[in-house]
Amino acid sequence: MMDAKEVRVVMRYIEEKMTTNEFWGDLLLVYLILKPFYIFASGSLQPADFFLMLCFGLLLVTRKTGFIKYPIPSGIWKILRWSVLFAFYQIFINLIWYLILENTNAGNKNYGLYLSCFFILFNLFSVFSCIMIYERIGPLLFQKLIKGFLISATIVAFFSIIQNASSSIRAVAGFNNPNQLGYYAILLLTSCFLFGGYIRSPYKQILFSLSVYLNVISLSKASVLSSAILILYVILFQKYFNVHISKKMTVFLVIFILFILYSFFFGDLSFFNNDTLSALRERILNIRSEGDSNLGSGRGYTRIFEMGSHLLWGMGEGAYYRFQSLTGLEAHSSFVTVFVSYGLVGFLIWMRLLIAMVYSGIRRNLFTVGIFIGVAAYWVTHNGLRNTVLWIIIASYMIMNHSGEKEGT
Numbered sequence: 001m002m003d004a005k006e007v008r009v010v011m012r013y014i015e016e017k018m019t020t021n022e023f024w025g026d027l028l029l030v031y032l033i034l035k036p037f038y039i040f041a042s043g044s045l046q047p048a049d050f051f052l053m054l055c056f057g058l059l060l061v062t063r064k065t066g067f068i069k070y071p072i073p074s075g076i077w078k079i080l081r082w083s084v085l086f087a088f089y090q091i092f093i094n095l096i097w098y099l100i101l102e103n104t105n106a107g108n109k110n111y112g113l114y115l116s117c118f119f120i121l122f123n124l125f126s127v128f129s130c131i132m133i134y135e136r137i138g139p140l141l142f143q144k145l146i147k148g149f150l151i152s153a154t155i156v157a158f159f160s161i162i163q164n165a166s167s168s169i170r171a172v173a174g175f176n177n178p179n180q181l182g183y184y185a186i187l188l189l190t191s192c193f194l195f196g197g198y199i200r201s202p203y204k205q206i207l208f209s210l211s212v213y214l215n216v217i218s219l220s221k222a223s224v225l226s227s228a229i230l231i232l233y234v235i236l237f238q239k240y241f242n243v244h245i246s247k248k249m250t251v252f253l254v255i256f257i258l259f260i261l262y263s264f265f266f267g268d269l270s271f272f273n274n275d276t277l278s279a280l281r282e283r284i285l286n287i288r289s290e291g292d293s294n295l296g297s298g299r300g301y302t303r304i305f306e307m308g309s310h311l312l313w314g315m316g317e318g319a320y321y322r323f324q325s326l327t328g329l330e331a332h333s334s335f336v337t338v339f340v341s342y343g344l345v346g347f348l349i350w351m352r353l354l355i356a357m358v359y360s361g362i363r364r365n366l367f368t369v370g371i372f373i374g375v376a377a378y379w380v381t382h383n384g385l386r387n388t389v390l391w392i393i394i395a396s397y398m399i400m401n402h403s404g405e406k407e408g409t
Contacts, residue, residue: 024136025144027055028392032148035389036156036184037174043115049122049388056125059132070138072131073402079360080127082353087124089349090317091117093342097316112318119386126388130395139403143198145396149191150203153210156184160217171217182223183384185214186374189227191393193234193371194400205252222381230374231257238367299381300331303340314343334379357394360401368397 034048098113134141160173170178188211196204215227235253303325307315317337320328331337339347361369378384 024059024133025140027058028130028133028141028144029148029151031055032145032389033152033155036152036181038176038180042176042180052126052129052388053122056129059129063132063135068135070135070403072135072399075360075402076131076398079353079356079398080131082349082356083124083127086346086349086353087120089346090120090342093314093346094120094316094318097319101319109321110319112320113316114318116317123386123388123391126391127395130392131399134396134399134403139198142195142396142400145392146191146195146198146207149188150199150207150210153188153207153214156181157210157213160214170219173214173217178218179220179223179382181214182218182220183378183382183387184389185211185218186223186226186230186378187387187389187393188214189230190371190374193230194368194393194397201248205248208252222378226374226377228257229377230371233370233373237370299333300326300329300336301333303331303336307340307343310343312343312345314339314341314346317341330383332382334383334385337383337385357398360398368401 031048031052034051035046037048038046040046094113094116098110101110101113130141137144156173160171163171163173171181172178173181175181175184188207192204192207192211196207199207212227215223231253235250235257238250300323303323306323306325315322317330320326320330326332331340338350342350358369375384375390384390
């Protein structure tokens with residue numbers, strides 16, 4: 001046991017560390033490294049989430065004048081007003097439906113409505129955590145963010161190799177299912193183009209390569225196609241805007257796209273003896289014939305027609321046993337999830353929030369807004385709104401737009 005003097009020494013050491021930029025930036029770094037490793041069931045808090053909650057509490061209680069070295073621009077607070085409004089509207093709708101269905105025979109099937117409220121608040125807290133870190137370390141935030149992704153992607157890739165990712169079984173690495181891995185790869189790729197200017201070019205190419213590798217081994221059709229759309233956008237439209245990627249990176253991207261196209265047109269190439277590449281090619285080529293590719297029955301779009309009189313305010317995010325389409329499961333689309341769960345009112349608030357975010361990018365550089373095209377394409381067939389890393393990326397992007405920092409491509 002430490003005596004009072006030793007405790008004071010330890011506390012003084014911690015206080016000294018907390019006054020340094022490295023301490024607060026490393027909190028974000030540790031979170032990003034931990035995030036891809038799931039221990040508990042999907043839909044539950046993971047080790048990284050518990051760490052983030054501790055970080056949020058620490059950031060909140062130490063938010064003193066002496067720590068705030070980089071005041072947040074007023075434009076960001078205007079966007080956050082829409083975020084808070086949407087979050088509280090979501091919570092209100094979910095709690096109302098939870099109370100309405102409380103006395104039904106569904107039992108714990110309604111618990112998802114209550115759980116959704118927690119994750120909505122959790123992701124809102126993650127945005128504020130990112131903002132409070134910027135208040136302390138400024139532009140170093142973007143460097144820590146991209147470094148965290150690079151280290152995290154390297155560890156995940158190594159972990160996938162240990163799991164024998166070259167087999168025909170879809171890899172999950174540290175996640176619970178392959179689609180989570182695929183979405184993570186898209187977020188890596190998006191961050192690479194948004195914040196890649198904060199690391200040296202070779203490291204940016206490594207991060208790009210790792211994101212492609214993780215995309216491939218996930219065998220996620222949506223992830224691979226969404227990433228291809230993003231890469232094609234970067235290649236085709238970079239010259240029309242104020243910033244552009246380096247010539248080396250452009251050549252790297254063009255070669256990659258040509259290689260992929262050639263490979264899929266000529267499947268008899270010897271490298272397709274690899275089970276993973278062969279399986280990926282078959283999934284892409286057979287995308288029209290697979291049932292889960294149907295937007296109506298396979299992804300839950302027909303659920304919109306089941307809303308009836310709840311069209312305006314929505315049916316809450318949970319209790320999916322109420323629907324004929326994908327009974328017992330959430331809709332496999334971010335757009336459908338928002339519209340069905342929160343109705344026309346909630347959807348319009350959400351769109352207003354997205355417009356505010358997009359406008360913050362347009363007034364700075366239209367090119368960077370398009371970098372989210374990969375995420376948006378993925379949202380068509382999957383619900384990716386609960387992923388906390390997404391909201392950290394969005395928060396960092398808004399800060400970059402309003403703080404006068406350079407673009408990262």
